Structure formats: C-alpha cells, structure tokens
Amino acid sequence: MSTNHFARKLFLAAPLCLFAVGCGGDPMMDEAAAGDAAGEAVNEAAAPAAPEGASLATSEQGVALGGTYWWGTSANGLTSTAIGTSTNRTCFLTGIQGNLKGTSWAGAGVYQYAGNWQIFVNHTNSKALSTGVQCLNTSTNRTPEMAWYDGQAAKLLGAVTADRRCFLTQVEAAGGFTANADYARVWNDGYNWYLGGNLGASGGARAICVDVPTAQGGWLWIAGNPGTFTHNLDYNPGGVACLLSGIGGNFSTSDFSDGVSIDYNSGTRYWEMTVSNSKRGWSNCVK
Structure with a gap:
C-alpha cells in the first residue's frame, strides 16, 4: 500500500475514527494527584498562545515530520504494513484506541x-x-x-542529554490496561531516562529515544468516566511534533474512537x- 494513500492515513477492515486531541499539564505529576483530577488537566498550564503576526510562510522550522499514520482492525491475528524507511527516520506512538483485553496478548x-x-x-x-x-x-543518536x-x-533508556527525547513505540497487554489506575510511561529524573509503570495484570510498553534539539x-490529560474531551497541546506546524510519552486507563471497549x-x-x-x-x-512536544 502506498504511504501517500488517503493522505498517509492507513486503514484496515473497519474504518478508523480520526479525531482531534489535546490539553496541558505536568507529565511528572504522581499518580495520586492524577487520580484526583479526572476529566481535567493535572497542574493545568495555559495552552501556548499563537504568536502575534505568525506567518505560514515564515514559521521557524524545527524537526521535520516524516509521516502520520493510523491502522486498525477487529480481525484477529497480526496485521501490519510498512510505512517507510527506518534510515534517518524514527516513528513513535500518537494513539491507542479500542480493546486490549482478551484471553492472550494484544498489542x-x-x-x-x-x-x-x-x-x-x-x-x-x-x-x-x-x-x-x-x-x-531523524535518527540522530537513536x-x-x-x-x-x-x-x-x-x-533504563539512556542518560539525560541536552537533546535526548524518549517516547513510546508500542503498548501490549494480557490483562493489563483494564483498570483506570493502569499505566506505562517514559520519564527522566534529571540524570537518566526510564520506561516503567504500574499494571494490575500482565502488560507493558516499548520505547525509543532520539535526539531532537x-x-x-x-501535558497530562485525564478523562472522566463517562466522557470524552479534546484540548490543545503545542502551537505551530513549523517543525513541532507532539508524541505519546505515556498512556493509561481501561482499554476494554471495542470502539475505534475510545482511547487516547x-x-x-x-x-x-x-x-x-x-x-x-x-x-x-x-x-511531550519537541521541535
């Protein structure tokens, strides 16, 4: 399948629900505080304002985006497709929706x-x-x-450096990610980057780091139950990218629009x- 098909958005079997996302808060907030803020930002920070006189033609360029993709199915088994070279190019999670619950591993x-x-x-x-x-x-120091x-x-993912940023690449579950408190994420303590979390049953996640200046x-956003909301992250298409550094909650609904x-x-x-x-x-957003 061509990576340019459907504006580089890929579909399998049932159509996906592509929708907006957003909201800001402190990604290092502990889980106890996060649990008290369902449906709101944790340590809410004002969304970045669009700069005065911002110009489409003159916006500062940062990291180059290398393609946006969505893939989903209710069909059993492994379904996958190539989305382009891994040379000088690194890909990360921006969403998980639907059902990770089953009698064996899902991911x-x-x-x-x-x-x-x-x-x-x-x-x-x-x-x-x-x-x-x-x-x-980019694949600099990947x-x-x-x-x-x-x-x-x-x-341990690697030492903290001036340019190193780390994000999720996969989420997996075999009983995990079926409770509101379940989560997996990357973070740093000022010295090293780590991948970890807390799940009530089997599951996990994978992550990669790469240099972005x-x-x-x-931001950390938490939805109430029931409820769905969308909020802004960062402004400016000129080289800004926003990616998942963590994900949590109960992923047990068969719905392409239910998730993060x-x-x-x-x-x-x-x-x-x-x-x-x-x-x-x-x-976390980078440029």
Missing part, C-alpha cells in the same frame, strides 16, 4: 523490520483496536528499543489530544 504500535517501520495491530479478541503513529525525519513489563523494575513542554489520541489540527495550527472514558495520556 499495537510500530516496530522496525527489514529496514522499514511497520505499523501493526495484534490481538485475538475479535474487538476493535487501532493505533496512531507519527514519524520524524537508542535501541527497550521493553518494560509489569513486575519488572523500570528500564528543543523540548516544547509536556494525538493529532494535528491544521485549522487551528495546534497539536491536540483527545482522551475518553477514564483514559489518560502523557504527551
């Missing part, structure tokens, strides 16, 4: 195979499951992919996050 995201990035969904529960992926045109699973100590801020999703809204020129029904999403 979604992106991985490297035979010199390309592959977007995939894998499950045996006959339920809707989808994923979003954003690629960046780290090996690391995996963390419930019950393990947090995994400028950090644009971080990041998208770029060309009408407002903001990156946005949408969260639904007790889900939470950590996002």
Whole structure:
C-alpha cells in the first residue's frame, strides 16, 4: 500500500475514527494527584498562545515530520504494513484506541523490520483496536528499543542529554490496561531516562529515544468516566511534533474512537489530544 494513500492515513477492515486531541499539564505529576483530577488537566498550564503576526510562510522550522499514520482492525491475528524507511527516520506512538483485553496478548504500535517501520495491530479478541503513529525525519543518536513489563523494575533508556527525547513505540497487554489506575510511561529524573509503570495484570510498553534539539513542554490529560474531551497541546506546524510519552486507563471497549489520541489540527495550527472514558495520556512536544 502506498504511504501517500488517503493522505498517509492507513486503514484496515473497519474504518478508523480520526479525531482531534489535546490539553496541558505536568507529565511528572504522581499518580495520586492524577487520580484526583479526572476529566481535567493535572497542574493545568495555559495552552501556548499563537504568536502575534505568525506567518505560514515564515514559521521557524524545527524537526521535520516524516509521516502520520493510523491502522486498525477487529480481525484477529497480526496485521501490519510498512510505512517507510527506518534510515534517518524514527516513528513513535500518537494513539491507542479500542480493546486490549482478551484471553492472550494484544498489542499495537510500530516496530522496525527489514529496514522499514511497520505499523501493526495484534490481538485475538475479535474487538476493535487501532493505533496512531507519527514519524520524524531523524535518527540522530537513536537508542535501541527497550521493553518494560509489569513486575519488572523500570528500564533504563539512556542518560539525560541536552537533546535526548524518549517516547513510546508500542503498548501490549494480557490483562493489563483494564483498570483506570493502569499505566506505562517514559520519564527522566534529571540524570537518566526510564520506561516503567504500574499494571494490575500482565502488560507493558516499548520505547525509543532520539535526539531532537528543543523540548516544547509536556501535558497530562485525564478523562472522566463517562466522557470524552479534546484540548490543545503545542502551537505551530513549523517543525513541532507532539508524541505519546505515556498512556493509561481501561482499554476494554471495542470502539475505534475510545482511547487516547494525538493529532494535528491544521485549522487551528495546534497539536491536540483527545482522551475518553477514564483514559489518560502523557504527551511531550519537541521541535
């Protein structure tokens, strides 16, 4: 399938629901505080204002975006497709929606195979499951992919450097991600980057780091239950990218629009996050 088909958005079997996303807060907030703020931003920060006189023609360029993709299906088994080279290009999660619950492992995201990035969904529960992926045109100091699973100590991704940024590439579950308190995420303590979390049953996540010069801020958004909302992340399409640094909640609904999703809204020129029904999403934006 051509990566330019449907404006580089990929579909399998059932159509996906592509929707806006957003909201800002402190991604390092502890889980106790986060649980008290359902449906709101944690340590809410004002969304970045559009600069006065911002020009489409003169906006400062930062990281080059390398393609935006969505893939989803209710069909059982591993379904995947190549979304382009892994040379000088790194791809990360921007969304998980639908059902990770089943009698065996389920997962979604992106991985490297035979010199390309592959977007995939894998499950045996006959339920809707989808994923979003954003690629960046850089592989500078890219780290090996690391995996963390419930019950393990947090995994070291690499030392903190001036330019290193780390994001999720996959989420997996075999009983995990079925409670509101379940989560997996990346963070740094000022010295090292880590991947870890807390799940009530089996599951985990994978992450990669790559050098991107400028950090644009971080957000944590949590949806009430029931409820879905969309809020802004960072402004400016000129080289800004917003990616998932963490994900949590109960992913047990067969619905392509129920989950956590990041998208770029060309009408407002903001990156946005949408969260639904007790889900939470950590996002960091870079340039």
